[in-house]
Amino acid sequence: MGGYLARRLAASAVTAFVASIAVFLIVRAVPGDVVAQMLGQVSDPQAAASLRGFLGLDQPVWIQYGRWISAVFSGDLGTSWTGGRPVGPAVFDAFLVTLEIGLLTLALATIVGVPLGIVSGIYEGRWPDNLIQIFNLLGLAAPVFWTGLMLLVAVSSFAGWSPPLIYASPAESLWDNLSILMLPILSLGLLQAAAYSQFVRQNVVTSLNQDYVRTARAKGVTIRILFFTHILKNILIPLITFMGLVLVQILGGVVIVETLFSIPGLGRLLISAIETRDYPMLQGALLVVVVTAMAVNLIIDLLYSVIDPRVRLS
Amino acid sequence: MSPISSPLTPAMAPRETSGLVKFARRLKREPGLLCGLAVMALLLVIVVAPGLFTAQSPYTISIDDALQPPSDAHLFGTDDTGRDVFARVIYGARVTLLICAGSLLIAALIGGLVGALSGFFGGWVDQILGRIVDVVLSFPPIILGVIITGVLGPATSNLILALSIIHIPMFFRIARSGALGEAGKTYVEAARCVGLNEITVLYRHVLRNVLPLVLVQYMVLFPLVLQIQAALGFLGLGVQPPTPDWGAILQQGKDTILLAPWISLFPGIAVLITAFALMLTGRALQRSSDRR
Numbered sequence: 333m334g335g336y337l338a339r340r341l342a343a344s345a346v347t348a349f350v351a352s353i354a355v356f357l358i359v360r361a362v363p364g365d366v367v368a369q370m371l372g373q374v375s376d377p378q379a380a381a382s383l384r385g386f387l388g389l390d391q392p393v394w395i396q397y398g399r400w401i402s403a404v405f406s407g408d409l410g411t412s413w414t415g416g417r418p419v420g421p422a423v424f425d426a427f428l429v430t431l432e433i434g435l436l437t438l439a440l441a442t443i444v445g446v447p448l449g450i451v452s453g454i455y456e457g458r459w460p461d462n463l464i465q466i467f468n469l470l471g472l473a474a475p476v477f478w479t480g481l482m483l484l485v486a487v488s489s490f491a492g493w494s495p496p497l498i499y500a501s502p503a504e505s506l507w508d509n510l511s512i513l514m515l516p517i518l519s520l521g522l523l524q525a526a527a528y529s530q531f532v533r534q535n536v537v538t539s540l541n542q543d544y545v546r547t548a549r550a551k552g553v554t555i556r557i558l559f560f561t562h563i564l565k566n567i568l569i570p571l572i573t574f575m576g577l578v579l580v581q582i583l584g585g586v587v588i589v590e591t592l593f594s595i596p597g598l599g600r601l602l603i604s605a606i607e608t609r610d611y612p613m614l615q616g617a618l619l620v621v622v623v624t625a626m627a628v629n630l631i632i633d634l635l636y637s638v639i640d641p642r643v644r645l646s
Numbered sequence: 647m648s649p650i651s652s653p654l655t656p657a658m659a660p661r662e663t664s665g666l667v668k669f670a671r672r673l674k675r676e677p678g679l680l681c682g683l684a685v686m687a688l689l690l691v692i693v694v695a696p697g698l699f700t701a702q703s704p705y706t707i708s709i710d711d712a713l714q715p716p717s718d719a720h721l722f723g724t725d726d727t728g729r730d731v732f733a734r735v736i737y738g739a740r741v742t743l744l745i746c747a748g749s750l751l752i753a754a755l756i757g758g759l760v761g762a763l764s765g766f767f768g769g770w771v772d773q774i775l776g777r778i779v780d781v782v783l784s785f786p787p788i789i790l791g792v793i794i795t796g797v798l799g800p801a802t803s804n805l806i807l808a809l810s811i812i813h814i815p816m817f818f819r820i821a822r823s824g825a826l827g828e829a830g831k832t833y834v835e836a837a838r839c840v841g842l843n844e845i846t847v848l849y850r851h852v853l854r855n856v857l858p859l860v861l862v863q864y865m866v867l868f869p870l871v872l873q874i875q876a877a878l879g880f881l882g883l884g885v886q887p888p889t890p891d892w893g894a895i896l897q898q899g900k901d902t903i904l905l906a907p908w909i910s911l912f913p914g915i916a917v918l919i920t921a922f923a924l925m926l927t928g929r930a931l932q933r934s935s936d937r938r
Contacts, residue, residue, distance in 0.1 A: 350781045361797055473869060473921035475876050478896060478914030485907045584786030588877050592900075602789070603881065606796035618793065626784050 336637055344630050348623060352404075355618045356397050359611050366609050370413070387413070400615065409619075410612035419616040423601065427620055430590070430597035432502070433513060433520070434582045440521035441528050441578060446571070448525070449532025454555065456537050464529060471526025477588045480519035487515070499596050516589035523585070524578050531574050535567040542566075569639055576632030580625045682926030689920060692739045702730040704737040704890045713906045723908040725898060735912050738890035743920070745802065745885070746871045749809035750864060756810070757817025758860040764818070765825030766852050772822075779815040787812045791874050795883040805884050809871055820863045824856040862935045865928040869921040876917050892917050 367380050367389065384390045388399065403410060409419035452464040488494045495515055500508035539545060545562055549555075587599030594600070598617055605614035673680045692699060708728035716723040722731035764772045782790070794808035828834060829852060837847050878884040879893020880900075887894060892913040899909030 346777070347780050347784055350777065351784050354781055358793055358797060469922055469925055470918070473918050473925060475873055475880075475896075475914060475917050475921075477877060477880050478910065478917065481896075481900065481903055481910050482907075482914070485903060488904055489907075580786055584788035587788055587792055588881065591881060599789075602792065603796070606793070618789075621786070621789055622784050625786055629784075 337634065340630060340633055344626055348626055351622045351626070352401060352619060353397065355615055355622065356400065357393075359614050359618070360393065366611070370609070404619070409616035412613045413610045414608045414613075419612050422613065423598070423616045423620050426596060426598045426601040426617070427624075429499075429501075429595060430583070430586050430599065433517060433586055433589075433595070433597060434579060436513065436517050437520045437524060437582050438575070438579060440517060441524035442575075444521070445525035445528025446532050448529040450536055450559075452529060452533040453536025453540065454559075456533075456540070461533075464533070468526045468530045468533075471522050472530070474523065476519055476523050476585050477592050479522060480515060480589055480592050483515050483519055495593070497594070499594070512593070512595065516586075516593050516595060520582060520585045520589055524582060527578060527581075528574070532567060532571065535570050536563060539563045539566045569636065572635055572639065573632055576628050579628045583621060583625055583628075676930055678926040679930035682923040682930065685919060685923035686927060689739060689743065689923070692736060693743055696736045696740060699736045700730070700733045702733040704729060704733040705888055706730070713902065715906070716908055722912040723906065725895075725909045726902055726906070731895070731909055731912055734890040734895055735892070735916050738892045738895060738913065739916065741885060741889055741891045742872070742875060742879075742893070742917075745806060745891075746809070746868065746875050749806045749875075750813060750867060750871050752806070752810040753813035754817050754860055754864050757814040758821040758856065760814075761818035761821030762825040762853055762856045763848075765822035766829050766848055768826075775818070776822075779818050782811070782815045787870075788874055788877055791878050792881065792883060795878055800883045800886055802885055805875070805878060808878070809875060812874065813867055813871060816867060817860060817863060820859050821856050824859045825852050828852045828855045858935060862928075862931050865924065865931050868928065869924045872917060872921055872924070 367384050367387070370383065371380060381390070388396055391399075400410065407420065409423060411417070412419055412422065448464050448467070452461045452468075455461045484494070495512045496508050499512055502509045539562065542562075545558060548558055548562065586597055587602060589595070590597040590599035591603055598621060602614065602617045602621070604610075605617060673683075706729060708724075711720070711724050711728035712726055714720055714724040714728075720730050720732065722735060725731055725734070760775065764775045785793075790812050791808045794811060795804050798804040798807070834847055834851055837851060838844075842850075875884060876893035876896065879891050880897045882897055885891035885894050887898065895913040896910050899906065899913075903910055
């Protein structure tokens with residue numbers, strides 16, 4: 333286990349390092365001069381030079397990168413260029429909001445998707461399966477922001493209710509917090525539930541067709557016992573892997589629903605940092621997104637190897 | 647004619663069935679595939695000749711007709727400048743679908759070819775390419791799209807660039823593993839022993855076997871690229887107004903969503919139906935390729 337852990341950690345560290353360079357370079361691929369944009373109409377070369385010096389932009393790119401990454405290692409993500417707020421705490425606050433949406437979405441998707449997939453797999457080819465499969469395809473085909481918009485229209489015109497306009501943290505008011513997060517979580521969760529259900533169905537069908545399951549059935553084992561003793565155990569491992577995939581997908585989807593519903597999470601932070609050309613904020617937020625996605629994958633891989641030791645050998 | 651009659655009587659001889667008949671039988675067996683192909687055929691006609699479906703222009707502004715609900719004159723209603731939403735959705739199909747198809751084609755060509763070469767030749771180049779692909783895949787696709795189009799500026803060329811970059815690694819992986827599997831097979835070894843050079847083996851055996859994998863992947867990824875394209879359009883990072891594009895129409899309808907939900911409703915349904923049809927077809931294709 334130790335060797336496997338070390339190997340996986342090393343591989344992730346290399347990927348994270350290259351990703352951090354990629355993040356840094358992407359941000360600097362902005363066409364045009366950022367300093368000129370910041371100064372606007374006033375084109376005073378001296379002011380531009382001193383601002384460039386102040387922001388460290390007069391240095392070669394690799395020195396800028398070196399400064400940034402060494403500060404990151406000491407826990408300092410820099411200072412925002414707009415508003416002068418430290419990037420670290422800003423990104424952390426936004427991360428907590430996104431994390432809440434992500435975990436609640438994952439919970440909703442699991443609770444809805446897994447049972448649907450199991451039912452669908454057991455009734456393969458019959459009407460419950462067909463019905464659930466149509467749900468799956470519709471859920472996967474619907475654009476997440478469109479589902480969100482339509483849910484908003486539906487609740488406001490049919491129930492006369494609309495979510496609060498100003499975000500409230502769970503500490504301020506749990507009720508307001510949940511009412512503002514309800515629609516984004518529902519629209520993201522529906523999509524991921526469909527993905528879950530599709531995946532679980534496939535696995536149930538595969539395990540039902542295994543020889544030993546057929547033998548057990550022929551011996552007269554009831555489907556219920558069969559399900560709990562054989563099938564559930566077999567779908568658990570792929571399910572955990574899939575959970576990681578879903579979490580990373582949710583991380584992407586939140587960018588859209590956060591923008592749509594004006595929720596101050598990582599996604600909206602990224603978009604506003606792009607709009608204002610706020611390099612340090614953009615780098616910090618992007619780095620946190622990538623590292624989170626990688627950490628999820630790493631944890632899933634490790635969990636997988638704990639459950640199924642054969643993985644470590646390959 | 648040989649005097650000895652064939653051991654097979656005509657009744658026992660395998661009946662020749664043409665490919666078309668086989669295909670028709672398959673469509674009858676799989677209503678999902680039939681449905682998917684029918685919608686895709688309709689979309690193709692819309693893309694080629696949108697004028698057949700609507701006489702109205704997607705650009706004509708008429709402030710007096712702003713925010714009209716769906717009616718006989720405007721099937722899908724009008725937007726905030728009085729443009730006909732039906733015409734915008736119909737003409738938007740061409741813009742949206744061509745951008746998706748084109749970006750995915752670029753990704754398939756680059757990712758497929760580089761992946762096949764990387765898997766076939768292996769070595770340190772393969773190692774480095776694999777690492778780069780890992781890095782690109784460590785970004786959630788939509789976030790990568792937002793960053794590229796956001797940083798480079800919203801323009802159709804940047805949108806195509808972003809969509810291609812997102813999907814290259816996915817084609818790379820499938821082509822690489824296909825080529826790797828094929829390169830280890832006995833017949834490839836035999837071809838080498840016979841004295842065929844590497845290029846011939848690569849072209850005649852490996853690439854030909856990787857191509858179907860890439861084609862299936864193209865179909866499977868199409869709904870995904872459509873969703874990402876629409877999402878970027880919705881965020882204002884895709885096709886710019888006044889060009890009709892499904893995601894862009896959705897974005898324009900966002901501000902008046904409670905007043906005029908039809909502006910956003912119909913382009914969303916267009917994305918939904920298209921993705922649905924593509925998924926039905928892609929799944930049928932994948933099933934037959936798995937059976938092979």
